[in-house]
């Protein structure tokens with residue numbers, strides 16, 4: 001069971017109602033499944049979601065057996081709860097003629113969580129911007145990113161290890177390989193975020209980490225990625241940044257040792273080595289932590 005915030009508890013346990021037109025899933029349009037916020041049971045599919053105009057997410061069907069109907073204490077409506085854990089979800093209405101199934105599960109966003117469907121296809125991007133722990137930490141938070149792997153690229157020996165790279169005679173950079181869903185995020189958004197979370201004006205170092213393995217580089221996989229990287233570095237120069245980022249074709253990417261993967265998440269700490277800065281004008285494209 002997930003721990004609930006006070007607002008979640010008010011709705012899920014004490015059968016409250018979130019303010020209309022306030023829920024995070026009201027206009028949500030991604031493919032996937034909505035699950036119980038408390039116990040994680042699958043409740044509603046995105047293909048059954050429709051716009052009812054009533055101010056709460058609406059579904060004209062539920063996952064078979066997942067939602068239980070109970071007479072509401074008000075004597076008029078029919079309450080719906082998670083069949084697995086009894087969490088209050090909302091109410092079900094029939095006979096409104098809104099969809100062919102003539103059913104409206106009117107559900108509080110607060111009672112739900114969302115699991116996106118696995119992407120139909122994925123693409124890759126490779127960036128180097130100092131200590132890979134920090135770059136991985138921030139890029140993992142970008143919606144549409146499927147996975148981020150820390151590793152080494154751009155050197156002269158095969159299968160380098162951390163010790164080799166630290167010795168600085170192999171030429172490798174600490175880098176991350178990002179696998180992403182192009183239906184949810186594009187390369188330009190990822191590259192923009194990359195230029196916000198590290199300082200592209202530092203040569204042969206990044207923050208407290210000094211050495212060529214911490215250099216700033218975009219390792220492009222095709223000419224489109226190269227063009228995007230050149231466009232963004234051009235914008236940064238217009239904004240007064242003396243960019244030193246290398247834009248070079250990607251060779252083989254070697255994943256780092258497993259203890260380097262998800263470093264900050266495993267240790268429950270935040271990066272010492274990177275801090276997002278809005279370098280393109282306006283606001284940064286992601287959270288500051």
Ligand SMILES: [Zn+2]
Pocket residue numbers: 036037038039040041082083084085086087
């Ligand atoms: Zn549940």
